[in-house]
Amino acid sequence: xxxxxxxxxxxxxxxxxxxxxxxxxxxxxxxxxxxxxxxxxxxxxxxxxxxxxxxxxxxxxxxxxxxxxxxxxxxxxxxxxxxxxxxxxxxxxxxxxxxxxxxxxxxxxxxxxxxxxxxxxxxxxxxxxxxxxxxxxxx
Amino acid sequence: xxxxxxxxxxxxxxxxxxxxxxxxxxxxxxxxxxxxxxxxxxxxxxxxxxxxxxxxxxxxxxxxxxxxxxxxxxxxxxxxxxxxxxxxxxxxxxxxxxxxxxxxxxxxxxxxxxxxxxxxxxxxxxxxxxxxxxxxxxxxxxxxxxxxxxxxxxxxxxxxxxxxxxxxxxxxxxxxxxxxxxxxxxxxxxxxxxxxxxxxxxxxxxxxxxxxxxxxxxxxxxxxxxxxxxxxxxxxxxxxxxxxxxxxxxxxxxxxxxxxxxxxxxxxxxxxxxxxxxxxxxxxxxxxxxxxxxxxxxxxxxxxxxxxxxxxxxxxxxxxxxxxxxxxxxxxxxxxxxxxxxxxxxxxxxxxxxxxxxxxxxxxxxxxxxxxxxxxxxxxxxxxxxxxxxxxxxxxxxxxxxxxxxxxxxxxxxxxxxxxxxxxxxxxxxxxxxxxxxxxxxxxxxxxxxxxxxxxxxxxxxxxxxxxxxxxxxxxxxxxxxxxxxxxxxxxxxxxxxxxxxxxxxxxxxxxxxxxxxxxxxxxxxxxxxxxxxxxxxxxxxxxxxxxxxxxxxxxxxxxxxxxxxxxxxxxxxxxxxxxxxxxxxxxxxxxxxxxxxxxxxxxxxxxxxxxxxxxxxxxxxxxxxxxxxxxxxxxxxxxxxxxxxxx
Numbered sequence: 001x002x003x004x005x006x007x008x009x010x011x012x013x014x015x016x017x018x019x020x021x022x023x024x025x026x027x028x029x030x031x032x033x034x035x036x037x038x039x040x041x042x043x044x045x046x047x048x049x050x051x052x053x054x055x056x057x058x059x060x061x062x063x064x065x066x067x068x069x070x071x072x073x074x075x076x077x078x079x080x081x082x083x084x085x086x087x088x089x090x091x092x093x094x095x096x097x098x099x100x101x102x103x104x105x106x107x108x109x110x111x112x113x114x115x116x117x118x119x120x121x122x123x124x125x126x127x128x129x130x131x132x133x134x135x136x137x138x139x
Numbered sequence: 140x141x142x143x144x145x146x147x148x149x150x151x152x153x154x155x156x157x158x159x160x161x162x163x164x165x166x167x168x169x170x171x172x173x174x175x176x177x178x179x180x181x182x183x184x185x186x187x188x189x190x191x192x193x194x195x196x197x198x199x200x201x202x203x204x205x206x207x208x209x210x211x212x213x214x215x216x217x218x219x220x221x222x223x224x225x226x227x228x229x230x231x232x233x234x235x236x237x238x239x240x241x242x243x244x245x246x247x248x249x250x251x252x253x254x255x256x257x258x259x260x261x262x263x264x265x266x267x268x269x270x271x272x273x274x275x276x277x278x279x280x281x282x283x284x285x286x287x288x289x290x291x292x293x294x295x296x297x298x299x300x301x302x303x304x305x306x307x308x309x310x311x312x313x314x315x316x317x318x319x320x321x322x323x324x325x326x327x328x329x330x331x332x333x334x335x336x337x338x339x340x341x342x343x344x345x346x347x348x349x350x351x352x353x354x355x356x357x358x359x360x361x362x363x364x365x366x367x368x369x370x371x372x373x374x375x376x377x378x379x380x381x382x383x384x385x386x387x388x389x390x391x392x393x394x395x396x397x398x399x400x401x402x403x404x405x406x407x408x409x410x411x412x413x414x415x416x417x418x419x420x421x422x423x424x425x426x427x428x429x430x431x432x433x434x435x436x437x438x439x440x441x442x443x444x445x446x447x448x449x450x451x452x453x454x455x456x457x458x459x460x461x462x463x464x465x466x467x468x469x470x471x472x473x474x475x476x477x478x479x480x481x482x483x484x485x486x487x488x489x490x491x492x493x494x495x496x497x498x499x500x501x502x503x504x505x506x507x508x509x510x511x512x513x514x515x516x517x518x519x520x521x522x523x524x525x526x527x528x529x530x531x532x533x534x535x536x537x538x539x540x541x542x543x544x545x546x547x548x549x550x551x552x553x554x555x556x557x558x559x560x561x562x563x564x565x566x567x568x569x570x571x572x573x574x575x576x577x578x579x580x581x582x583x584x585x586x587x588x589x590x591x592x593x594x595x596x597x598x599x600x601x602x603x604x605x606x607x608x609x610x611x612x613x614x615x616x617x618x619x620x621x622x623x624x625x626x627x628x629x630x631x632x633x634x635x636x637x638x639x640x641x642x643x644x645x646x647x648x649x650x651x652x653x654x655x656x657x658x659x660x661x662x663x664x665x666x667x668x669x670x671x672x673x674x675x676x677x678x679x680x681x682x683x684x685x686x687x688x689x690x691x692x693x694x695x696x697x698x699x700x701x702x703x704x705x706x707x708x709x710x711x712x713x714x715x716x717x718x719x720x721x722x723x724x725x726x727x728x729x730x731x732x733x734x735x736x737x738x739x740x741x742x743x744x745x746x747x748x749x750x751x752x753x754x755x756x757x758x759x760x761x762x763x764x765x766x767x768x769x770x771x772x773x774x775x776x777x778x779x780x781x782x783x784x785x786x787x
Contacts, residue, residue, distance in 0.1 A: 076776050112459035114429030115447035118772055123444055125484075126451050 002099065002135050003067065003083050004028035007107065009119060010077035012036055016122040018131055019083075032081045035061045035069045039079050042071070056104075057097050072100040078107070099134055106130045164236045171200040171235070201235070208242045218242060402487035404471050404495070412467040426460035430766065432469070439473050445482065449473055452486045464495035 004019035006028075019028040038061040058071035063086065072080040080103050082096070110116055110124045205215045222237035404412070413423065419435060420427045427435075436446050453469035454461060461469060468490040476482055488494060 075780060077779070109451075109457040112429070112454065112457045113447055113450045114433035114459065115443055115450055123447070124451055125448060 003085050004032065004081075005083075005103070005131050005135065006032040006081045007103075007122060008032070008036060008039075008079040008081060015078070015120075016127070016131075018128075018135070020135055028083055031064075031067065031069060031083055035071060035081050036079070038062055038069075039071045039073060039081070043073060043077075057100055059093070070096050070100070072103070074104060074107075080104070080107075102130060102134065160240070164239050167204065167239060168232055168235050171204060201238075205238070205242065208246065210242065210245050214245050218245065402471065402475065402483070403489045404467060408471065408474070409467065412470045413463065415470065416463055416466050423463050426458075426462055427466055429459040429461075430769070432461050432466070434762070436469065436473060439477065441473060441476060445476060446473075448482060449476070452483070453490070455486065455492050462492065464492035467495055468492065 004017070004025075006014055006018075007016040009015050014032070017029060017032065019025045039058060042058050042061070056072060056074065058073060061069045061071045061081075063069070066086055067083050068086055070082045070084065072082075074080075080100055082099065082103075084096070106124075106127045107122075110122055110127050111118070113124065116122075116124070205218070208215075210218075218238050218241040221241055222234045415435075416427065417423060419431055432450075433446075436449070437443075439446075441449075449469055449472045453465050453472060455465060468486065471490060472482065
């Protein structure tokens with residue numbers, strides 16, 4: 001399923017990155033990093049359009065031969081980047097959207113914790129569990 | 140009563156079992172044997188007594204049972220050797236009984252020897268996970284659920300003990316018949332502590348129907364099944380009976396019993412939590428905001444990640460605020476953590492808000508609204524005051540409570556499984572706002588459509604908690620802090636020199652706070668004034684040390700009065716004073732030395748007080764800084780929302 005999930009803060013530093021440990025994590029970090037440019041491009045192209053959920057979900061950022069990278073941005077410019085395995089063709093757009101929705105939910109829960117300072121790395125166990133569940137869904 | 144030397148015994152000395160032990164062991168044996176034979180048809184318990192003489196307990200369930208006793212494997216090996224099972228090759232009844240007795244001995248701390256079994260021992264304790272109980276004894280337990288309650292009554296009378304008891308149940312015990320007990324009886328009465336093997340087995344029935352919790356009042360939990368009803372009633376009775384027969388309570392307390400034991404809130408703990416809640420938030424049906432709670436819990440001196448995790452556990456609806464049950468749960472978790480218990484993976488069932496709300500008298504929640512909202516008891520007692528009043532004063536706790544926790548934590552799968560129910564509904568409720576009644580009451584759109592409006596709502600709601608308290612201007616406005624600085628600064632050089640030279644021509648100062656800085660500044664040039672002035676000021680100085688402890692302004696007043704008296708001298712007199720000091724150096728010098736000492740002492744005291752005040756100031760300012768920071772973030776978010784999305 002999702003091979004790597006990353007939460008990037010507004011200032012483009014990572015709040016949370018997790019990859020399946022079997023692969024080379026550095027490669028995923030690099031992919032996420034390069035995808036940030038695409039995210040920025042897409043956001044700037046939005047212009048003054050109304051911000052609704054469809055535009056929060058950025059869709060496929062760019063495909064490589066092995067992986068596809070999807071993006072999602074929140075209203076506070078926190079970006080979620082997800083790298084999925086290309087071999088898994090059963091993944092539809094809706095499923096990706098639902099995964100991002102879940103991510104967003106969990107992220108908001110993390111935010112609600114008064115002990116969490118915005119800008120810290122996310123160390124919430126609930127968030128971890130949710131991400132783990134997403135990453136091993138189909139494996 | 141001796142165990143009948145049934146099939147092939149002759150292992151060791153004759154076993155002396157009390158009635159309770161006899162019952163217990165026979166039940167256990169029946170379980171092991173029954174489970175091995177795959178779904179027994181054990182009818183009345185008497186039949187099981189007959190059966191052991193011929194049956195053997197299979198190694199599998201026996202091994203599981205032994206492992207559940209939580210003894211180290213070497214001990215278990217010893218036990219199996221001693222009981223003779225290895226010799227005979229199977230677990231006959233005698234071997235089984237001997238083994239159980241040895242387990243009891245080992246758990247009581249006695250050495251594992253054949254002599255140990257001669258003593259009077261408590262029953263062995265077994266902690267089994269829910270899955271094991273289900274697998275092994277599920278069928279058997281259900282069948283036994285109705286039929287073996289009478290023996291349970293008698294067997295547990297002397298051995299079980301509870302943390303709380305309901306004495307009123309005691310009188311009912313002899314008259315109650317299991318089949319007659321109403322199936323709708325609340326299954327969550329006092330749960331049997333898992334201190335004994337058969338109790339564990341029976342709790343297998345309970346575990347299958349989750350949530351049999353200690354409760355002060357009957358709660359109609361939806362999961363109660365019919366066998367649970369009758370099964371729980373004798374539990375209650377026995378629990379109350381047991382309380383009066385508490386044997387070796389410490390041993391049982393130290394064992395990993397029912398995993399929820401440390402997570403159960405006792406009445407006095409409850410009272411304490413509620414009082415603390417009231418100190419932060421007078422309305423018990425309203426919320427404590429996140430920042431207030433954060434300040435409060437930070438005083439517990441737990442690390443921030445731990446506090447963050449505790450918050451995550453206890454804030455069930457993740458709204459950034461704590462209602463009373465959530466607060467109690469969080470407080471209890473903190474207390475448990477400070478007592479050394481590791482934090483659970485999920486919120487224990489006894490700490491869940493629905494349970495906590497229902498478990499305690501409604502009078503604690505003085506909200507008339509929620510009475511009207513109550514659909515079902517466990518679900519809907521959420522206080523529905525939507526206005527989050529933020530309590531700004533954070534009262535200092537004298538000490539974080541350390542109530543004695545009787546049992547260690549056993550982070551069991553059972554707790555896990557029951558707590559999985561907690562987050563799961565949350566996940567599934569994402570699309571339906573009503574599945575979580577609490578949220579519906581709070582009118583929080585849990586179904587996040589992620590439209591901009593909903594985001595704004597959530598963000599605005601998120602902004603509500605961080606609304607900073609009104610600035611306590613009076614305590615540390617800049618003016619006053621500066622005053623304090625200026626107050627303390629000149630005192631040091633003044634006392635160093637041992638002089639309190641009055642400024643020559645100072646107007647009388649009615650208002651101390653404003654005039655003091657000026658007067659102190661003027662004091663500076665006068666520091667090296669003549670001792671004659673010191674002589675004149677010496678009466679004032681003597682007054683000053685006397686008056687020092689009460690208040691500094693008064694001291695200042697003395698000085699200012701001194702100044703006023705001396706300021707009446709013409710300014711020129713100051714010049715005249717200088718030569719006069721040369722005239723009389725000696726007497727004034729002596730006075731100066733003693734004065735110097737006093738002055739130094741007073742200076743030290745003053746400095747210490749100043750330090751304390753400044754430290755407090757510092758902490759308050761830090762808090763303010765944090766709050767301002769949060770404000771800023773909230774405002775930035777707002778700004779971004781309002782600003783059209785053009786350039787990043």
